[in-house]
Amino acid sequence: MWRLLPKEVESLWTLFTAPVVWALHFLLSYVGAAVFCEKPGLLGEDFDNLRVAIGLITVLSLAVIGVSALLAWRQWGFGTGDPPHDDPTRRDRLLFQGYATLLLSGLSFVAVIFTALPALFITECLR
Amino acid sequence: MTREIFISGEHQRRDGDAEPAPRRSSGAVRVGVPLSAVPLIVSCNGIQSALDPAGEEARQVATLFWVMTVGGLAIWAGVIALALYASRWKRGAITTEAAGRLIVWGGVVFPVTVLTALLAYALWLMPSLRPFGDQTQAGLRVEIVGSQFWWRVVYHRPDGSSIVSANEVRLPLGRRVEFSLTSSDMIHSFWIPALGGKMDLIPGRTNRLSLQPTKSGTYRGQCAEFCGRSHALMAFPVVVMQPGDFESWLAARASASPGVVESRSAETLFLRHGCGDCHRVDGTQARGTSGPDLSHVGSRLTIGASLMTNDAETMARFIAHSQSLKPGSLMPTYLDMPSADLDAISAWLKGLQ
Numbered sequence: 481m482w483r484l485l486p487k488e489v490e491s492l493w494t495l496f497t498a499p500v501v502w503a504l505h506f507l508l509s510y511v512g513a514a515v516f517c518e519k520p521g522l523l524g525e526d527f528d529n530l531r532v533a534i535g536l537i538t539v540l541s542l543a544v545i546g547v548s549a550l551l552a553w554r555q556w557g558f559g560t561g562d563p564p565h566d567d568p569t570r571r572d573r574l575l576f577q578g579y580a581t582l583l584l585s586g587l588s589f590v591a592v593i594f595t596a597l598p599a600l601f602i603t604e605c606l607r
Numbered sequence: 608m609t610r611e612i613f614i615s616g617e618h619q620r621r622d623g624d625a626e627p628a629p630r631r632s633s634g635a636v637r638v639g640v641p642l643s644a645v646p647l648i649v650s651c652n653g654i655q656s657a658l659d660p661a662g663e664e665a666r667q668v669a670t671l672f673w674v675m676t677v678g679g680l681a682i683w684a685g686v687i688a689l690a691l692y693a694s695r696w697k698r699g700a701i702t703t704e705a706a707g708r709l710i711v712w713g714g715v716v717f718p719v720t721v722l723t724a725l726l727a728y729a730l731w732l733m734p735s736l737r738p739f740g741d742q743t744q745a746g747l748r749v750e751i752v753g754s755q756f757w758w759r760v761v762y763h764r765p766d767g768s769s770i771v772s773a774n775e776v777r778l779p780l781g782r783r784v785e786f787s788l789t790s791s792d793m794i795h796s797f798w799i800p801a802l803g804g805k806m807d808l809i810p811g812r813t814n815r816l817s818l819q820p821t822k823s824g825t826y827r828g829q830c831a832e833f834c835g836r837s838h839a840l841m842a843f844p845v846v847v848m849q850p851g852d853f854e855s856w857l858a859a860r861a862s863a864s865p866g867v868v869e870s871r872s873a874e875t876l877f878l879r880h881g882c883g884d885c886h887r888v889d890g891t892q893a894r895g896t897s898g899p900d901l902s903h904v905g906s907r908l909t910i911g912a913s914l915m916t917n918d919a920e921t922m923a924r925f926i927a928h929s930q931s932l933k934p935g936s937l938m939p940t941y942l943d944m945p946s947a948d949l950d951a952i953s954a955w956l957k958g959l960q
């Protein structure tokens with residue numbers, strides 16, 4: 481199964497993946513809802529469609545964050561290491577980065593759910 | 608907030624005057640007015656408190672507040688207890704695994720669960736806080752326009768007629784009322800803590816707010832967005848009346864006050880001093896709209912947007928000294944007006960019931 485994923489991701493960018501997904505999801509949800517309500521008809525008429533759309537991008541975002549977490553978990557050695565990984569070695573740098581990425585992914589996962597939660601309860605532009 | 612509980616008894620008044628009158632010479636007035644407002648603003652119960660609800664929306668807001676407060680206190684108590692346990696009663700090392708489990712459960716799972724529950728509860732309340740009726744079958748609609756430092760209040764009745772007033776809001780008990788809120792100059796915020804949450808008045812935009820009073824009495828609303836030098840003095844009494852009383856009160860305001868014809872000479876003075884350029888008085892030539900409608904100003908509980916109680920003397924004081932009473936207000940001062948004119952105009956205005 482691990483063959484599906486890149487063998488080794490060794491870049492600082494992986495660290496940012498999850499928070500970037502969180503930011504994009506936040507912008508899409510809030511800007512989308514604002515435009516939908518302020519310009520009736522531009523993005524459709526039925527508020528439920530907007531809620532479904534937010535639901536879909538939420539599932540997509542959670543999936544991407546999940547993959548990022550999985551890669552980070554692998555980089556961290558599936559939890560076999562013993563933090564804080566603060567030796568000045570290449571190995572510790574890798575493990576530290578994996579661990580930090582995993583934690584950031586967890587935070588982003590929860591944040592994306594919290595961002596989407598209003599769409600579960602709010603049923604109209606004015607409600 | 609706590610200090611206040613021990614001092615003034617002023618916040619207990621509910622049906623009386625909305626505001627104690629600062630009866631001081633004009634030198635002391637500048638200090639006296641803001642200070643006299645302090646007990647009203649900071650009390651926990653009384654005419655201007657979100658924790659002493661008199662409306663459906665305010666009740667939900669108060670419940671939310673208590674749920675959040677009790678929840679927060681419970682967590683705080685738990686954390687302190689844990690800290691005491693660790694530092695006093697059970698000193699000694701625990702295994703790395705136990706520490707890890709504590710962090711995962713106490714530092715991740717627990718807060719995420721609690722925050723999710725509290726957030727979901729608050730969001731779940733939101734739709735019922737904005738229960739707008741069907742546009743076509745709306746009952747009373749009250750239009751509020753904020754201006755430095757006063758409120759235009761227009762009652763739109765279901766039959767299409769409208770009645771203009773200012774600086775005071777009257778509402779029928781138990782009825783749902785929809786407010787449409789806008790501003791003529793800068794951002795203000797309309798807030799009647801006893802009845803519900805606040806909503807901004809934004810120039811070029813109309814916001815909606817829906818309130819349902821559940822207890823009759825006199826409350827106090829306040830501008831809640833800084834809007835200039837006299838922002839703190841931009842308030843208004845809110846009177847919740849029995850629906851029948853409200854209807855007859857409103858009906859009486861649909862035509863000119865009988866007081867208009869009491870003194871034709873005062874009316875002439877009012878017009879000659881140019882008051883009619885900014886103020887409207889039904890039944891006279893005064894048609895100005897840049898100041899509050901004065902057609903029935905004598906029957907308001909307060910003068911100057913909840914600044915002072917309303918009688919002929921405070922009326923005269925406001926007209927002569929508006930700038931020292933309300934710095935930056937757009938009402939000019941009339942320090943040089945002959946006192947005979949001032950008294951005649953004030954008495955006439957007070958008579959506009």
Ligand SMILES: [Cu+2]
Binds near residue numbers: 754795831832
């Ligand atoms: Cu204001």
